Amino acid sequence: MEVHHVAKLADLGRPVDRPPWADLMAVRHRKALVVCGTCHAGIHGRKPVPAFTE
Incomplete structure (x- = not known):
């Protein structure tokens, strides 16, 4: 999981x-949204970056 963030809602x-x-x-x-790495x-x-699996 990753977090997409914007500085302002505008x-x-x-x-x-x-x-x-959006x-x-x-x-x-x-201002933040948790999404998968691909999204x-x-x-x-x-x-997309391959997932780290170790």
Whole structure:
């Protein structure tokens, strides 16, 4: 699990322009959202990093 964080809720953008994960943060009035590593990479537009398994 990883935590996605924004500096300000205003950084999430306008309701018509933001993705579903940003809507969830806005509705909950939270600047942080716990997501899996794959989803966090997707939020930032990166390829997922393989999970550490040791």
